[in-house]
Amino acid sequence: MAATEDREAPAPRARGGALAALTQAALALPILAIAARAGAAQVGEVGIAVLGYKERGLIKVTEPVIWANAQIAEVWEVQASAAIDIITGASPQLVTNLSGKPVQAVTGASINDRRNTGDLHVTRHFGDFALSGSYTESNEEDYHSRAYGVEGRWDLDHKLTTIAAGYGRSNDRVGSSIDQTLNAPRHTDEYMLGVTRILTPLSLVQSTVAIARGRGWYNDPYKLTLTFYPDQILPILLADRRPDHRDTLSWLTRYRRHFPGANATLQADYRYYRDDWGIRAHTLEVAWQQDLGDRWSVRPALRYYTQSAADFYSPTIPRPQPEIVSSDQRLAAFGGLSPSLRLTYRFAGGTVIEGTAGYVHDARSLRFGGGGSEAYTTLRAVFGLVSVSRPF
């Protein structure tokens, strides 16, 4: 049996961390569930993050994301964030069967876009009830979005159960750098209902159902299909044509379980998605957050995704030509695996630095049960995220 590692009494920790350290140690004990909030002596947080994403020929950098939240007079919470995305590189736009088999072609046209986005979230607490309002704005050359939402949360049963219900509305305008005349609206109404239940002092489950009803322009002005027919000299080039509505349902269930003996938390999420375009998707993500001492945490995660194709997905234009058809491979049947690793370091003063690196591999062969779309081009991408946050 080993004695406590440090033979000498350690130098006193920086003071801000002491409460967190004692609270952390108390959290491992089977005492009050309210201890889960005990570390929050802080009243606010500021943070900055840089995200990078790279797939063959396409680089997307989000720089920077800045966020801040603050609690005011104990009953108000304000949260705001801003981000700028810069996307550069070539975009696959055309699906053609020129070679005999439909494949996705990179047209050589390059994208250079910049997206500015910001949001504001305000919450007012009334005892066991909290009401939030939010506003999000996103602008880029060919896309503008304004969304607002309201959400209510009730703590029941001594905060062992929390019920949340919300409504959101998003008003978007879709344009195109190719077709300057395009300026089409899209409206989405979203309804959300969720329940969080603390099962034991060490585990909780959360389940949220969201239904969205969208109307308006869904065609992607950058997606084209070029189909050659053996009995026809001239090929047909067709723009993306999708329904003018989309109703979706997504159901997300998350489970968290802390293992005090191992200083670790299991995080398991399952998401079911369906829409009236015929897409059914399942996402399963399992992560293990392991604390290594007071300062370091490591979180390996693996996500699996699988979806069926939209009813109108086709890599070639069928004959007779249907009203709606799209060769966009995001509407195809495929599956994907995405491993990632996150490292966290906590400074004594409360500042947290986090770095995440991940890999995305989407392929038709990864579809659950097989049956992935033949024309799906395997996608491999890497992403990285670095963030710094500090409480105040």
Add this chain to the structure above:
Amino acid sequence: MSLHRFAFRAMAAVNEVQVHAADRGAAAAMAAPAIAEVRRIEEKYSRYRPESVVSRINAQAGGAPVAIDEETAGLLDFADACWRQSAGLFDATSGVLRRAWRFEPGSAVPSREALEALLPRIGWQRVERTREAVRLPLAGMELDFGGFGKEYAVDRAALALREAGAESALVNLAGDLAILGPQPDGTPWNVGIRHPRVENVAIATLPVASGAIATSGDYERYLEVDGVRHCHVLDPRTGRSARGFRSVTVHAQTCIVAGSASTIAMLMGRDAGLEWLDGLAVAHFCVLEDGAIIDRFPATVS
């Protein structure tokens, strides 16, 4: 709804559970499991009970490891966090100093030799422990849960009340207490802080809506010789009493955190202790050695 109070003896003190309930029967049904939980913890961890885990560990000092369960391992982890956060001042093996100290009128202050003879038996860093077992490496070493054992019982009793359906209740174990929710009319509970020099008089009344309060003081067990008060909060480095505070009261979300924070502040002494409490950003109320009051409690704490 009305307030029902249940006094009970445990841990060598008179303690109390208060519950707001429709009638006394309903209140008793909620208070009973909380009181039972306090008694369970006393039996399990009291060093006065030979069959307790702590007594068995102490009896095996210098001998074989003693098997412990998950709850005990968690409490020892907590003791370890206290030791680290206090730079070694909070030491769960310092109870051995009680062999030299007699906190009774007429007793003498132990000699330097008597204390120095005990210091080699103190040293949390030498305690050998895993999740499953613990061993004190030297015969004569002692473990005790002072500073967090009773406080843990407060938190466990509060949890028992909550699980029994209490929405507005208070557990008070000899001045260390936890509060479950504000009173039914929405007002906070008024917690009286004992005057460190005048028994049965409150020096302050603090409004508390939730969380826990713990007090360390020089008035519980002490020895006064030539006008100098020697209290039972002992510095593991010298074996002598902590100086600088008459009492330190801390509010935190759990009593175990409040209790360890108040004890560590006592051990640090006035200036370092006050600075440390400030850094913790917890509400606190202190009576200094000279009687001056440092009141850093907001209008209501929750």
